[in-house]
Amino acid sequence: MARKFLYVVATLIVLVLVGGFVYSLFGNDLLRRAMVPSVAFKAEPAMPANAYADRAMWFARPGLSNTPVDWLPPGVERTEPGNAEIFFIHPTSFVGTDRWNAALDDSETNGRAQVFLRGQASAFSAAGRVWAPRYRQATFGAFLTGEAAAQQALDLAYRDVAAAFDQFLAEADPKRPIILAGHSQGALHLTRLLREKVAGTPLARRIVAAYVVGWPVSKATDLAALGMPECAAADQAGCLLSWQSFADPADPTLILEQYDVSTGFDGRPRNGTPMVCTNPLTGTADAQAPASANAGTLIPDKSLESATMTPALVPASCGPRGFLSIGDSPPDLGPYVLPGNNWHVYDYSMFWANVRADALRRLATWEKR
Structure with a gap:
């Protein structure tokens, strides 16, 4: 299932090296040849006990200042944060081919991760305290091959995430509710956290919502194992949100080819099953909304160090298989649109x-329980 997401840096490298025409004919094979490590997987030791008690193991957490998640776009007022404890798992930022997992001290990889955190995890900062761990993430190439090394790399990355989550639970205020969120590889690891550490436990009662964004979740074969329903109402708590964004004309073949041959968390095939599609503009399932419902899209500057926020730019509409359409005239947000018109x-x-407002709204519902 994991061999389907094409991340920006690798795509751009291939386009520069071989040109758009050649890529259009052989792009996926070229990506695999260029980005899948040729070295053997190297097993690495588990994190030492209490490794994540060290604040240096976090991009953001209480006690750290000037973190990426503290960033706000110009014009957005900084408010007193809510009472939630937020655990956010960042997406893939490592594209190396000399190893299968990122080193924790890789400055280039960490820099990319901080860019993602500014544009993603910052949306949750109004709801409470954001915790975002560093972890030995699997390289981009692990998503392009069926080699055993790829799964070993993902397992190693998950063990770090799980250790960070255990420390988060040990240090976070036990009386506060929890928001779980991630994107792409981070969302993949979040589905495993939900299955192994949340579903069917007393902890599940503290979960405001789980934002499993940029990763497919089958309504038929996955939701029950994750221990929570998809969010049907905008003010619902204890539910799961997920979406995958495409502009029209969309070609999600790369995702569907892998999704339809994969096995769900309940052991049944995912073939033909609809994916969870939460419309982020409405906070509801399988919905449509015009651009006027969009309270603000981030328009990044060239340095990716900041962004301005503009409302009413992007519509959203859930399609029959569960992909989120943003229409045929999306704004120019930069050169990082992936093959298939995948945003x-x-x-x-x-x-x-809208994500910022969504988290606050669901938190308010949880606190009224």
């Missing part, structure tokens, strides 16, 4: 203001 990189930033 994966912008899943959060296109709907930043």
Whole structure:
């Protein structure tokens, strides 16, 4: 299932090296040849006990200042944060081919991760305290091959995430509700966290919502194992949100080819099953909304260090298989649209203001329980 997401940096490298025409004919094979490590997987030791008690193991957490998640677009007022504890797992930022997992001290990889956190996790900062761990993420190439090394790399990355989550639970205020969120590889790891550490436990009662964004979740074969329903109402708590953004004309073949041959969390095939599609503009399932419902899209500057926020730019409409359409005239957000008209990189930033409001609304519902 994991061999389907094409991340921006690798795509751009291939386009520069071989040109758009050649890529249009052989792009996926070229990506695999260029980006899948040729070295053997190297097993690495588990994190030492209490490794995540060290604040240096986090991009953001209480006690750290001037973190990426503290960023706000110009004109957005900084308010007193809500009472939630937020655990956010960042997407893939490592594209190396000399190893299968990122080193924690890789400055280039960490820099990319912080760009993602500014445009994604910052949307949750109004709801409470954001915790965002560093982890030995699997490289981009792990998503392009069926080699055993790819799954080993993902398992290693998940073990780090799980260790960080355990420390988060040990240090976070036990009386506060929890919001779980991630994107892409981070969302994949979040589905495993939900299955192994949340579903069917007392902890599940503390979950305001789980934002499993940029990763497919089958309504038929996955939701029950994740322990929560999809969000049907905008003010519902204890539910799961997920969306994958495409502009028209969309070609989600790369995702569907892998999704339809994969096995769900309940052991049944996912073939032909609809995916969870939460419309981030309405907060409801399988909905449509015009651009006027969009409270604010982030428009990044060239340095990716900041962005301005503009309302009413991007519509959203859930399609029959569960992909989110943003129409045929999306704004220019930069050069990072992926093959198939896949706006994966912008899943959060296109709907930043609505995600911010969504988290606050669901938190308010949870607190009224």
